[in-house]
Amino acid sequence: MPTVKPSTVLGRQLGDELKKFREAAGVTMAQAAEVLDCTKGKISRIENGHVPVRAPDLTALMEAYHVDEPEARERLAALARRANRRRREGWWHPYTSVLSDTYIDQIEMEAICESVRTYQAQLIPGLLQTEAYGRAVTVASRSWKTPEDIDRFVRVRLTRQARLTGENRFDFWAVLAEGVLRQEVGGTDVMRTQLEHLVTMAQQPNVTIQVLPYSRGAHAGMFGPYVLLSFPQMAALDLVLTETPAGNIWMEQEETVASYRAMFDDARMAALPPTESLALIQRIAKEHKP
The missing domain is CATH 1.10.260.40 (lambda repressor-like DNA-binding domains)
Structure with missing residues (x-):
């Protein structure tokens, strides 16, 4: 431990x-x-x-x-x-053996934030993943070697999702590159169920999902995924989490955070509106019908 x-x-x-x-x-x-x-x-x-x-x-x-x-x-x-008291009282404490420090920080921040905005270029955000999709991604990452560790990590990801549907919800806004929907993770059945799950989650009043189609061409966000977390306290700083193969990195300098806010605004303005985005997700899901 x-x-x-x-x-x-x-x-x-x-x-x-x-x-x-x-x-x-x-x-x-x-x-x-x-x-x-x-x-x-x-x-x-x-x-x-x-x-x-x-x-x-x-x-x-x-x-x-x-x-x-x-x-x-x-x-x-x-x-x-x-x-x-980091990790000592949170629900994630029993799972710290399979979690990085940055991931634990992310869970702790989600526990007290009021909104999360994210741009994803390759993967469905963890907060929106089904168990089967999350398991396929976890196995592919090769970060966990035993079935037990894979099970524990997937369980953590699913437990995090309670902040989207429980009593103490935060607002969640995701802009997904079209490639996220086209990348077949886990096979046809897994992907179809995952896309249908996105449509279901988008019905939640605190969840917004937009798709940035291939036709939009080059844009600032295409250089990598990121997560923006905001907090209810006026004096608290917003935070940015950038995701890289070598590990995730927190950034909190005001100028840096402001640049990511602007980048996210550009992405959501370039993306399809939520209704059109869900229609596209549904069309792609039907492509996976047997």
């Missing part, structure tokens, strides 16, 4: 909020260091999400930064708890 460590992504969100409160209060890093009787380097590492924040230190910093609003204090405390 991997060592439980503070979450870098959650820690950075907490650090970003603390930095904004510190600057709004006119407190320097040196003064903040005096509050905790530590070095300026530690304050910098806290604000960059590189070290966890203990509850007493968080309380001291909130006092020094004049964070008096109960809602703001609870938000910071909740972020700290999640960052410091």
Whole structure:
């Protein structure tokens, strides 16, 4: 079982909020260091999400930064708890042996975000995959060697999908390149069922699916898939997750996130409207009829 460590992504969100409160209060890093009787380097590492924040230190910093609003204090405390208890209480904890750190971060972020937008060039997004399609993709990845590990990873992917249909739903918007629908994964029956599942999921009020057809030609998103996550707290930073064969990468610089927002807007504007997209998905699904 991997060592439980503070979450870098959650820690950075907490650090970003603390930095904004510190600057709004006119407190320097040196003064903040005096509050905790530590070095300026530690304050910098806290604000960059590189070290966890203990509850007493968080309380001291909130006092020094004049964070008096109960809602703001609870938000910071909740972020700290999640960052410091990474994987220990989430439903995914029993599966950490088959999950990468970045994937665990993604699950944790999905647990607290309010919307997810994604562009996919090759695969159905994990949140929309059927069990059979997800299993075929998992086997093809060659990342898991035993049937037991494959089963565990597929179970995680299916459990993640509860955020789309449960009580605490987030908004999900996917733009799929037409090739995603044409790539036959798992065979004819698996692909037909998967495409029919997309149509069913698109009936959910919080799910939007668009298809970017081949006829649209070159576009900025064709250089790789990505996921945009947004959060309900005004001060929280949106995050981008880019997906590569060598591993997934989080990006959070405001300029970078803004460029991906613009890229997604371009993709959805170029894509077919949702109704036409579903009609195309249904036509392709019928091509897989026996």
